[in-house]
Amino acid sequence: xxxxxxxxxxxxxxxxxxxxxxxxxxxxxxxxxxxxxxxxxxxxxxxxxxxxxxxxxxxxxxxxxxxxxxxxxxxxxxxxxxxxxxxxxxxxxxxxxxxxxxxxxxxxxxxxxxxxxxxxxxxxxxxxxxxxxxxxxxxxxxxxxxxxxxxxxxxxxxxxxxxxxxxxxxxxxxxxxxxxxxxxxxxxxxxxxxxxxxxxxxxxxxxxxxxxxxxxxxxx
Amino acid sequence: xxxxxxxxxxxxxxxxxxxxxxxxxxxxxxxxxxxxxxxxxxxxxxxxxxxxxxxxxxxxxxxxxxxxxxxxxxxxxxxxxxxxxxxxxxxxxxxxxxxxxxxxxxxxxxxxxxxxxxxxxxxxxxxxxxxxxxxxxxxxxxxxxxxxxxxxxxxxxxxxxxxxxxxxxxxxxxxxxxxxxxxxxxxxxxxxxxxxxxxxxxxxxxxxxxxxxxxxxxxxxxxxxxxxxxxxxxxxxxxxxxx
Numbered sequence: 001x002x003x004x005x006x007x008x009x010x011x012x013x014x015x016x017x018x019x020x021x022x023x024x025x026x027x028x029x030x031x032x033x034x035x036x037x038x039x040x041x042x043x044x045x046x047x048x049x050x051x052x053x054x055x056x057x058x059x060x061x062x063x064x065x066x067x068x069x070x071x072x073x074x075x076x077x078x079x080x081x082x083x084x085x086x087x088x089x090x091x092x093x094x095x096x097x098x099x100x101x102x103x104x105x106x107x108x109x110x111x112x113x114x115x116x117x118x119x120x121x122x123x124x125x126x127x128x129x130x131x132x133x134x135x136x137x138x139x140x141x142x143x144x145x146x147x148x149x150x151x152x153x154x155x156x157x158x159x160x161x162x163x164x165x166x167x168x169x170x171x172x173x174x175x176x177x178x179x180x181x182x183x184x185x186x187x188x189x190x191x192x193x194x195x196x197x198x199x200x201x202x203x204x205x206x207x208x209x210x211x212x213x214x215x216x217x218x219x220x
Numbered sequence: 221x222x223x224x225x226x227x228x229x230x231x232x233x234x235x236x237x238x239x240x241x242x243x244x245x246x247x248x249x250x251x252x253x254x255x256x257x258x259x260x261x262x263x264x265x266x267x268x269x270x271x272x273x274x275x276x277x278x279x280x281x282x283x284x285x286x287x288x289x290x291x292x293x294x295x296x297x298x299x300x301x302x303x304x305x306x307x308x309x310x311x312x313x314x315x316x317x318x319x320x321x322x323x324x325x326x327x328x329x330x331x332x333x334x335x336x337x338x339x340x341x342x343x344x345x346x347x348x349x350x351x352x353x354x355x356x357x358x359x360x361x362x363x364x365x366x367x368x369x370x371x372x373x374x375x376x377x378x379x380x381x382x383x384x385x386x387x388x389x390x391x392x393x394x395x396x397x398x399x400x401x402x403x404x405x406x407x408x409x410x411x412x413x414x415x416x417x418x419x420x421x422x423x424x425x426x427x428x429x430x431x432x433x434x435x436x437x438x439x440x441x442x443x444x445x446x447x448x449x450x451x452x453x454x455x456x457x458x459x460x461x462x463x
Binding site: 149152155 | 354386392
């Protein structure tokens, strides 16, 4: 089982590494999105300092959303998923490897780069740790919530618009608590972090399970 | 329980039962809403703080209750559909989506209109209002799925699973007023320690809620009837083609 997991994980990672479009797309989109904020505010540094945390969260959300489209698409189209299903490979391994890889190539670079961009946007060091922790809990949640919806829309003709329309309402609670948690971090309150952790611990059990159900349904 | 469902999973048998219920609930909806409106607009006393604007409550609260109930109904029907695979549950769930959109929309609009005279603003981003707006968007997403996938079996499962995933929002809406300090007032009907609304206001409120409930059943059964008959017509046409 562990060997299978490592095998599939390495296959996924290779898929991301060799397909440069796939791996750099999310991060490139994040960088472009971040660029919009200072440019669109007309050089008002006061305003930029205020919305720096929110803008990083918004860009993380959109980068995640944009990369959801390719999560299962390729494997579904070329029949890899069906082959997995026929060969009775447990679906939770597939789903978890997909989740880990998706987070590794969209969430993780953003978490690593976020302190840099916070300094670049706001010019101060105060909220770095708070933002880092909240993104650390928040981005896996984005990937987890996006997974079942990405699986749901497989095979639909107008997939992109439907995916965006369906996913954003489910992302809203995460971004609300994510931004709130950074703001209350400086005053020593961690209640939003605990709430996000609670959602993560529920989500990491139930959302892959729902994804497995949906994927099996779409293959039959 | 399953045997009972099996008996009514047959669309023809279901329609036999549903058509009388539809007629009764249509008449009941008309009269309860009519009497309820008379009580609400003319006979009930104005609030000592909010004066006449309190009458918006008789539209706002029942439609908010009904939109939550509609989502609960969709959620349960989807669960039953996924467990027992009776297509009838899916038809029930799908046809209640537009009704849910209407109820949610009217609750949002009447709430905004009520908010202006009492809070001084049409909209605030507090927990109750935001989570209710999310419910509205989830309803719209369900409608989108229902329309784009039409009647393929893939679309059916997509619909059922999406309504399952969207169910997380219901407890958040219900308890948002208790968990966070919101501008929206906490529950005053269903709460520990009894009801905190006077009987003269409670009577029209419950009448309106009952009326909207009957209206929901009426509209739902009408659209379910249309859906089933349309399907049988399509089947009939296909059988003609094959011969």
